[in-house]
Amino acid sequence: MPLILSSGIALGLVITLHTRSEMIKFGTSALIPEVQCRSFFIEIGPLVTALLIAGRVGAGMGASLAEMRATEQIDAIEALSVDSFKLLVVPRIAACVLALPLLTMFMDFCGVLSGFLLEHFLSHLSLQLYIARALRGVEWSSFIPPTAKTAVFGFIIGTVSCFFGYTTNQGAEGVRRAATNSVVVSSLLVILADVLLVKLIFILFPETAV
Secondary structure, X not given: OHHHHHHHHHHHHHHHHHHHHHHHHOOOHHHXXXXXXXXXXXXXXXXXXXXXXXXXXXXXXXXXXHHHHHOOHHHHHHHOOOOHHHHHHHHHHHHHHHHHHHHHHHHHHHHHHHHHHHHHHHHOOOHHHHHHHHOOOOOHHHHHHHHHOHHHHHHHHXXXXXXXXXXXXXXXXXXXXXXXXXHHHHHHHHHHHHHHHHHHHHHHOHHHHO
């Protein structure tokens, strides 16, 4: 949560500064709240959240399972006739699937809130007017599909991280490799999946492409 909070606030401020400097040149400063809101809802919030979780949680899960494998804890669990996969892997994947959409919404909120605070400080724009402008061109189809796709990102992060941690057999060296591979591979797959899911969203919800 602190990582998502700080990243959302920083991105919201940076995007507002960049869009404001350009839009003022063309006399379209009234569109700043809408651009801020749509950019976070549609792409920045989902993708940045997934990459942050891949780096923070993915590495932790990979290293944790690799350490359990290296210290033979997983072997001990299986010796008790307990399915270690269902006990250790499935809950982690489910947690990622459930947590990513919630964290994405939190990232969106932080980004839009920081954008409002900066806009209010610079132009004394009221909260009511900012919300009205921000949501003017935003529909449910602009918010729900991009947020829902993060469940797929969570599945990718959880599956990849658990795979590298669960299957390692290199002892202490395997812990380091599992953590590194979890971050790199899950981040690359999330970016690739994002491209494919955006295309799929455009097909299923054509209005989001406008």
